[in-house]
Amino acid sequence: SHRTSELVARDLTVRFGGLTALSKASLRVKPGEVHALIGPNGAGKSTFVNTISGFYQPAEGICELDGVQLTGKRSHEIARIGLARTFQNTELFGEMTVLENVMVGHQQRLGYGIAQALLRTPAFRREEEVSRRTAIGLLAFVGLEDYANEEARFLPFGLQRRLEIARALASKPSLLLLDEPAAGLTTQEIDDLEAMIRRIAGLGVSVLLIEHHVELIMAVADTVTVLDYGQIIASDTPSVVQEDPRVIEAYFGT
Ligand code: ADP
Numbered sequence: 001s002h003r004t005s006e007l008v009a010r011d012l013t014v015r016f017g018g019l020t021a022l023s024k025a026s027l028r029v030k031p032g033e034v035h036a037l038i039g040p041n042g043a044g045k046s047t048f049v050n051t052i053s054g055f056y057q058p059a060e061g062i063c064e065l066d067g068v069q070l071t072g073k074r075s076h077e078i079a080r081i082g083l084a085r086t087f088q089n090t091e092l093f094g095e096m097t098v099l100e101n102v103m104v105g106h107q108q109r110l111g112y113g114i115a116q117a118l119l120r121t122p123a124f125r126r127e128e129e130v131s132r133r134t135a136i137g138l139l140a141f142v143g144l145e146d147y148a149n150e151e152a153r154f155l156p157f158g159l160q161r162r163l164e165i166a167r168a169l170a171s172k173p174s175l176l177l178l179d180e181p182a183a184g185l186t187t188q189e190i191d192d193l194e195a196m197i198r199r200i201a202g203l204g205v206s207v208l209l210i211e212h213h214v215e216l217i218m219a220v221a222d223t224v225t226v227l228d229y230g231q232i233i234a235s236d237t238p239s240v241v242q243e244d245p246r247v248i249e250a251y252f253g254t
Pocket residue numbers: 016019021039040041042043044045046047048
């Protein structure tokens with residue numbers, strides 16, 4: 001049911017007034033790989049993520065998922081093409097249950113309007129049952145099956161993070177973009193996250209991981225791309241990137 005796809009960004013340039021936040025950035029996430037995007041603060045990571053997911057428009061360059069153009073499309077269209085994301089600051093529906101949050105992720109993909117949902121048409125109710133079954137399966141996948149009927153806002157922070165991942169997966173993405181998923185997690189939770197990222201890649205879903213946590217990146221990434229001042233300065237296996245003089249300079253140079 002999940003599709004395996006390739007993300008290609010070519011020569012993406014993004015400007016904010018006189019500031020060039022991204023300069024001809026090219027990156028390829030191969031089908032089924034875990035690809036980490038790292039770089040010092042202000043390097044342009046969030047700008048990259050917000051551009052490929054349709055929140056910012058690039059001045060130049062293109063972005064494609066499995067050959068389908070993403071550039072110029074709006075974020076909900078991009079979600080339907082197969083790119084799902086989590087946010088640096090978790091954005092859940094706090095008053096909804098854990099299960100409902102995941103069902104919403106599934107229904108957004110189907111494109112049901114508010115009117116159909118309110119009128120509860122037969123077609124909507126049939127789809128709702130599919131959403132429910134999908135959501136129950138995903139809660140088990142992320143280890144939240146015992147929390148299905150809790151209100152999301154009462155979950156501990158680490159479990160809210162997992163819920164956000166389950167909700168993103170409910171849209172059946174071919175590429176999952178995780179924006180600093182380890183931030184604020186305990187060591188044990190980061191170990192769990194590592195295992196979860198592997199299982200997601202095991203489903204054939206490509207993962208683009210924006211992360212600061214070096215151990216997590218080294219443990220889980222197939223490829224690491226490094227941004228510095230809006231430019232990509234390295235892209236290789238974790239062990240090669242770790243030894244790259246330009247990368248060391250970017251992090252520790254003055
Ligand atoms: P990172 O996520 O790697 O820390 P960002 O992509 O957030 O970096 O920022 C890259 C540069 O672009 C920074 O200089 C930042 O101040 C600037 N920037 C980011 N977003 C905006 C925005 N919406 N408006 C103006 N400048 C921005």
